[in-house]
Structures are given as C-alpha cells and as structure tokens.
Amino acid sequence: xxxxxxxxxxxxxxxxxxxxxxxxxxxxxxxxxxxxxxxxxxxxxxxxxxxxxxxx
Ligand SMILES: [Zn+2]
Numbered sequence: 001x002x003x004x005x006x007x008x009x010x011x012x013x014x015x016x017x018x019x020x021x022x023x024x025x026x027x028x029x030x031x032x033x034x035x036x037x038x039x040x041x042x043x044x045x046x047x048x049x050x051x052x053x054x055x056x
Contacts (some may be wrong), residue, residue, distance in 0.1 A: 001042070006026045009024050016037040019050050032047065
C-alpha cells in the first residue's frame with residue numbers, strides 16, 4: 001500500500017514484538033491501527049505472516 005504523505009510504497013517493519021509500516025520514501029512510520037482501514041490485500045497477507053511469527 002502507499003504512504004499517505006508521499007505515495008511511496010510502505011514496507012512492513014518488525015521491531016522486537018511490535019509491527020510498524022514504514023514508508024520507503026519519507027521514512028514515516030505508521031502504526032497498524034492508524035492505517036487499518038486502508039490496508040490492501042497484499043499488506044494484510046504480509047502482516048498475517050508476521051503475526052504468525054510473533055505469536056509462534
Ligand atoms: Zn512517505
């Protein structure tokens with residue numbers, strides 16, 4: 001999915017047991033709940049994978 005500020009791609013960032021989305025353009029970090037309503041299918045799948053890792 002795209003950054004709200006600069007429209008660059010967001011990447012999933014794992015920090016200890018927290019997950020953030022970070023923009024590859026402006027480096028802005030989003031908490032998942034901030035962008036939950038905008039998550040696309042691709043990003044949701046990525047997040048599912050990370051969630052499994054964390055709770056395993
Ligand atoms: Zn950005």
